[in-house]
Amino acid sequence: VLIDDDPLVGPLVQAAVGIPTIAFPTVQAALQEEANLHPCAVFLDLQLPEESGLHALGRLRKIWNHCPLIVITSDKEESALVESLTLGADDFIEKPLRPKELASRLRVRLIDHTQRKALMVLECADISLDLPARTLKGPGGTRYLSPTELNVLSTMMRSPDMAIERTSLKNQCWNGIAVSENALDRKIFEVRRALLDVSSECVIETVYRLGFVLRSIEFERRVSQ
Amino acid sequence: VSVRAVLDTEMLGEWDLLDKECASPFLKDTVQLFFSTGYETLAQLELELTRGNLSRFKFLAHRLKGSCLNLGFLRAADYCGLLEGLEALPGNAKETCASIGLTLKETAHQIETAFPRLSGFSI
Numbered sequence: 410v411l412i413d414d415d416p417l418v419g420p421l422v423q424a425a426v427g428i429p430t431i432a433f434p435t436v437q438a439a440l441q442e443e444a445n446l447h448p449c450a451v452f453l454d455l456q457l458p459e460e461s462g463l464h465a466l467g468r469l470r471k472i473w474n475h476c477p478l479i480v481i482t483s484d485k486e487e488s489a490l491v492e493s494l495t496l497g498a499d500d501f502i503e504k505p506l507r508p509k510e511l512a513s514r515l516r517v518r519l520i521d522h523t524q525r526k527a528l529m530v531l532e533c534a535d536i537s538l539d540l541p542a543r544t545l546k547g548p549g550g551t552r553y554l555s556p557t558e559l560n561v562l563s564t565m566m567r568s569p570d571m572a573i574e575r576t577s578l579k580n581q582c583w584n585g586i587a588v589s590e591n592a593l594d595r596k597i598f599e600v601r602r603a604l605l606d607v608s609s610e611c612v613i614e615t616v617y618r619l620g621f622v623l624r625s626i627e628f629e630r631r632v633s634q
Numbered sequence: 635v636s637v638r639a640v641l642d643t644e645m646l647g648e649w650d651l652l653d654k655e656c657a658s659p660f661l662k663d664t665v666q667l668f669f670s671t672g673y674e675t676l677a678q679l680e681l682e683l684t685r686g687n688l689s690r691f692k693f694l695a696h697r698l699k700g701s702c703l704n705l706g707f708l709r710a711a712d713y714c715g716l717l718e719g720l721e722a723l724p725g726n727a728k729e730t731c732a733s734i735g736l737t738l739k740e741t742a743h744q745i746e747t748a749f750p751r752l753s754g755f756s757i
Binding site for chain 1 (some may be wrong): 652656660661664668671693697700704706
């Protein structure tokens with residue numbers, strides 16, 4: 410998505426980055442189509458008619474928080490740069506636009522966002538675990554998890570289909586604090602219940618005399634084949 | 635006032651190189667679009683000058699400057715920068731607008747000379 414009132418910028422950006430670009434002359438025009446847009450990146454000019462890019466930046470950042478937001482402007486003032494970055498822009502490119510620079514900066518920001526997302530949202534089969542929001546999502550809905558439940562499930566989701574020893578799980582989830590076997594069992598019970606609520610593909614299985622494993626139906630299918 | 639070269643052939647050359655590699659060339663249409671919208675903006679600038687609307691005048695000058703910069707039309711961009719930086723609308727703003735018009739003609743001529751495959755656009 411490109412928000413720039415200069416009609417020339419759209420074709421130039423599209424050619425430089427090699428990705429289809431949908432251009433809007435104002436923030437309002439882009440927001441009207443927001444529900445239909447799933448951008449991999451947003452380019453935003455600062456000086457726009459109706460509402461300035463700087464004024465709208467914080468709002469756009471919240472709406473499209475899953476992708477890089479890059480400011481492009483011919484405004485050379487340092488304050489514009491500082492304010493843009495403070496309000497959540499991932500990068501700031503001064504006009505004139507150079508094709509190689511545009512493509513390189515976008516590539517770097519896309520890698521950066523992908524890595525950040527991988528650290529913050531874990532996915533396994535039909536579930537996703539959003540670590541900052543502490544939510545477990547799946548076809549059955551959303552469940553909020555306690556910090557320890559989050560630790561237990563995230564540890565298991567980082568190594569799906571691999572048995573994790575009870576001791577190792579306790580160390581990782583309670584940060585080295587000694588806890589009883591019963592405390593671990595209690596948390597596993599809660600996480601199982603949450604999984605049962607939201608997922609139809611993931612279960613925690615007990616591995617006799619060892620610990621636990623997060624299994625997906627896909628894994629079971631592969632094993633049975 | 636010192637002004638830069640009319641056309642930065644290196645910068646337009648970068649887009650030209652990309653255009654040659656592109657499955658669907660874009661540059662000739664973009665240059666054409668520039669000259670269509672550029673002259674329209676210039677006419678709007680003169681209108682706002684007559685109306686005395688400084689903020690709209692500066693906004694249009696800024697947008698035209700950005701367009702010029704992206705394609706390497708340095709001298710036209712410099713003139714637009716002068717208009718954008720005005721704190722009031724003096725009489726010579728009209729002369730600067732006229733200079734932009736002349737510079738755009740010179741820019742078109744230089745594009746046709748340096749990049750013959752882009753020639754054929756109307757101004």
